[in-house]
Amino acid sequence: MPARKTQTAILPLPPDELRELYRKMLTIRIFEETVFDVYRKGLMPGLAHLSDGQEATPVGVCAALRLDDTITSTHRGHGHIIAKGGQVEPMMAEVMGKVTGYCRGKGGEMHIADVSLGILGANGIVGGGIGIAAGSAFTAKREGKGRVSVAFFGDGAINQGILYETANIAVLWKLPLIYVCENNQYTEFTNYHKLTSGEGLVARAKAMGMNALEVDGNDVLAVYQAAHEMVEAARKGKGPATLVCQTFRYGGHHVGEPGTAYRSKEEITEWKARDPIPAFEKILLNHKVIAPSDIETMHDQIHTQLQEAVATAQEAPFPEVKEVGEHVYA
Ligand SMILES: Cc1ncc(C[n+]2csc(CCOP(=O)(O)OP(=O)(O)O)c2C)c(N)n1
Ligand SMILES: [Mg+2]
Numbered sequence: 001m002p003a004r005k006t007q008t009a010i011l012p013l014p015p016d017e018l019r020e021l022y023r024k025m026l027t028i029r030i031f032e033e034t035v036f037d038v039y040r041k042g043l044m045p046g047l048a049h050l051s052d053g054q055e056a057t058p059v060g061v062c063a064a065l066r067l068d069d070t071i072t073s074t075h076r077g078h079g080h081i082i083a084k085g086g087q088v089e090p091m092m093a094e095v096m097g098k099v100t101g102y103c104r105g106k107g108g109e110m111h112i113a114d115v116s117l118g119i120l121g122a123n124g125i126v127g128g129g130i131g132i133a134a135g136s137a138f139t140a141k142r143e144g145k146g147r148v149s150v151a152f153f154g155d156g157a158i159n160q161g162i163l164y165e166t167a168n169i170a171v172l173w174k175l176p177l178i179y180v181c182e183n184n185q186y187t188e189f190t191n192y193h194k195l196t197s198g199e200g201l202v203a204r205a206k207a208m209g210m211n212a213l214e215v216d217g218n219d220v221l222a223v224y225q226a227a228h229e230m231v232e233a234a235r236k237g238k239g240p241a242t243l244v245c246q247t248f249r250y251g252g253h254h255v256g257e258p259g260t261a262y263r264s265k266e267e268i269t270e271w272k273a274r275d276p277i278p279a280f281e282k283i284l285l286n287h288k289v290i291a292p293s294d295i296e297t298m299h300d301q302i303h304t305q306l307q308e309a310v311a312t313a314q315e316a317p318f319p320e321v322k323e324v325g326e327h328v329y330a
Contacts (some may be wrong), residue, residue, distance in 0.1 A: 060223025072129030216247025
């Protein structure tokens with residue numbers, strides 16, 4: 001089935017909101033590049049899972065959400081957090097293990113959360129966010145205020161039991177839950193086709209009785225339009241839906257490996273030619289929503305913001321050993 005693409009004759013959002021989508025995509029890209037730099041300079045503990053190349057999916061989905069809607073994320077969560085309104089300064093401090101981070105430097109890059117923004121947490125367990133999202137959808141349904149819950153997950157979670165266990169009850173109870181699969185073609189080092197039987201997640205979701213669609217996950221407007229339809233239906237009590245976004249990560253599974261041993265040069269080049277940021281830039285320029293000088297200014301501003309975020313985090317202390325047992329909930 002061909003992935004749905006956007007029709008660009010009429011743009012689906014007002015200019016200021018389109019510029020905001022662009023700014024967020026660019027922020028994610030520059031955030032990820034900065035984290036890679038921070039890693040190479042030895043300024044952070046451990047590894048990081050970057051999402052450069054995948055920016056259009058979280059930004060398109062979150063553009064359909066309200067502040068009081070909730071999301072759950074994955075180990076590759078920086079893009080989801082920025083798209084839902086997360087601030088890069090406490091994010092960078094968390095990556096660097098500093099006390100000024102979102103989780104006082106004790107969560108690390110894989111466990112960033114900000115409940116006030118509806119970000120219920122990145123998650124190191126593949127598929128782990130799905131159960132939390134289902135619980136949040138259940139709460140939203142009981143509250144009756146039209147809130148929805150989004151579960152972001154990768155292609156590696158397609159065969160996790162929790163996906164089907166929650167999907168079954170979500171359909172039966174018409175929970176306002178949107179399953180968003182970011183298919184970046186690889187589960188660590190294994191291609192999607194080697195791991196997934198049958199016709200894939202759209203067919204499986206439909207078989208369970210829910211609306212499901214595949215889109216070009218590098219086309220931010222196509223993602224937004226599909227997500228918007230699903231979210232609005234869920235707000236009206238029509239139940240869950242599944243959105244599969246086809247995309248690609250540029251780097252390795254984590255910053256410690258280059259991602260080239262198990263992916264061909266041709267495959268990487270082909271996907272880079274479909275980079276979501278210049279593609280959206282072209283649409284905005286053609287429609288005169290943005291000027292080339294605006295783009296340059298935005299680049300400079302975001303670069304400066306990120307450099308300052310790193311410098312400030314470097315100055316901040318690590319959490320004290322005596323608080324190691326504090327803020328632990330389970
Ligand atoms: C339950 C569980 N099994 C295995 C792992 C190890 N693991 C970490 S990331 C990952 C691959 C996930 O692939 P995918 O869901 O496609 O996300 P992507 O890394 O492509 O964003 C695996 C197997 C884990 N964290 N949790
Ligand atoms: Mg994957």
